[in-house]
Amino acid sequence: MTTPIIDCLTHISTGPDDVIGWGPRFLAEDLLALMDTPRRVLGEMRTVDKAVVFPALGLTVPTSPLSFEEQHAYVAESVARHPDRLIGGIALQPRLWSDAVADRIRQMVRTGGFKMLYLNPSLYKFWLPIKTPSESAGSRKLLYPIFELAQELDIPIYIHTGEQPYALPATADFIAGAFPQVKIILGHLGTQGELYTIEALLVADRHPNVYLETSWAMPHMLIEAVHEVGAARLLFGSNTPPLEQTQQIMNVAEALAFAPPIGMAAAEADIRHVLGGNLARLLGLQEEHDDTHDH
Secondary structure, eight states: OOOOOEEEEEEEBBOBBTTTOBSOBBOOHHHHOOOOOOEETTEEEEEOEEEEEEEEESSSSSSSSSSHHHTTHHHHHHHHTTTTTTEEEEOOOGOOOOOOHHHHHHHHHHHHHEEEEEEOOHHTTTTOSSOHHHHHHHEEEHHHHHHHHHHHHOOEEEEOOOOOOOGGGGGHHHHHHOTTTTTTGGGGGGGGGSOOHHHHHHHHHOOEEEEEEEOOOHHHHHHHHHHHGGGGGEEOOOOOOOOOOHHHHHHHHHHHHHHHTSSSOHHHHHHHHHIHHHHHHHHTTTOBBBTTTTT
């Protein structure tokens, strides 16, 4: 029995994502082929056991003609076909919110294999709420029902971070405090278009319900994250596509495993938890598995 490798952030689609520009279609089978590619991790040949899958983001932008149901149809179908490998992720454009959408999300979580919500302030053009009522009344009205539903369903919310003006990690500070029972994942360790990792670390340090996802992260800031908040709140994600899964695994494993001054010589058990054990616990999955997909 070994700790699984679980990817926190992937996207699948049946057609090209013309909005984000991530190129041609990326099917569930393409993702599974990557997951099943053996790579050496901590001295062992490993594959990726499970992945959280979201729709291609271009399907979910505010200008999309698709309904919430249509945006998630392929992900729902793929999770149903591969329930032991794929975990459903909900990319929610908040302005689509309605009682019917809330009820559909409840159904997706309770019976459809979905276990995570995703918010992208930059893509969906909204501000996370702050303390000042006059400046965040609209954001609270838009977002509080989503966080209340996540609390009801006990599922985490992934928040994309990494660029101005909407996706600064510091803007998650207030809502993390307002909903201490909701597990919040700050995406990309605060790094995508720009480098705001220090902000992400400060927010996580202030709020024990905040976790940090690793895609796009600089290796030295992965080390800093472990020192700041501990390995237990770091979650491996690849953001495949456009990033490549094996490269992102190596980015995490080598930064944490190599001896100083290149790495930090972290305990192997801690690295394995970052690569999957932490997310298994966060999503209520069984942390250990039977090596079925290892080579």
